[in-house]
Amino acid sequence: MYIVLLGxxxxxxxxxxxIISNQYNIPHISAGDLLRFIVYKNKEKYKDINNIMKKGQLVNNSLIISMVVRRLLKSDCCNGFILDGFPRSINQAIFFKKYFGSSIYLVLELLTLNEIIFDRVKGRLIHPISGRIYNTKFFPPINKGIDDFTGEKLIRRNDDNEETLLKRLMLYYKNNILLSSFYNRQNLSGRIIYYRIYGNGNVYDINKILKSIINSYL
Incomplete structure (x- = not known):
């Protein structure tokens, strides 16, 4: 099961x-988490990357692509994976399609209203080591500010503020016009399966829709 999750x-x-990673026992590969992890482990070495992310800008293509490809070539990805937050540009999508060929066949895109996005981001909490995500309003941890599995302290991302989020959204929508068009053409030609799903509901209702789509192609 090879899945690209856009949004x-x-x-x-x-x-x-x-959630999908746990349901189908496939690794969850997040380009953003990979970047944040290396910055978290060595802030001084990767301070330039950290500054780019804080400003809501995209890190250069070559770094992102090489980082994601290295992760996908690990043995735990042989039977499938769910890729989150990559590709984010048409150039990344074209490279990725050429590199992995027909392996990537299910692309799911979440469409979410901006007002809901801002509400979610204001309450977002992260476990920095694992990348687990919580939300103080929609998906809170069992104990306030504490990761459910390790008992370690949760943090807020540096880029989780309204000014940076607005910049990231504008950049996303600019790139996504071409990205959605690319995947739509791929879908029409039968090379992939592409769905756009409204992501405005609660976590569990959205997951039911995604799971239903995935199950129909197993």
Whole structure:
């Protein structure tokens, strides 16, 4: 099962990807989590990347592509994966399609209203090591500010503020026009399966829709 999960910042794709990963026993690969992890482990070495992310800008293509490809070539991805937050541009999508060929066949895109996105991001909490996502309003941890599995402290991302989010959304929508068009053409030609799903509801209702689509192609 090879899945690409698309969606704007705050659309809920990270939360859904983690749930799907557990449901189908496939690894969840998040480009954003990979970046945040290396920055978290070595802030001084990767301070330039950290500054780019804080400003809501995209890190250069070559770094993202090489990082994602290295992760996907690991043995746990042999039987499938769910890819979250990549590709984010038409150039990344074209490269990825050429590199993996027909392996990537199910592309799911979450469409979420901006007002809901801002509401979600304001309450988002992250476990920095695992990338687990919580929300103080929609998906809170059992104990306030504490990861359910490790008992470690949760943090807020540096880019989870309204100014940065607005920049990230504008950049996303600009790139997504071409990206959606690319995947729509691929879908019409029978090369992939592409669905656009409204992501405005609660976590569990959205997951039911995604799971129903995935199950229909197993």
């Amino acid at each position: 704007s910042p705050g659309s809920g794709k990270g939360t859904q990807a983690k």
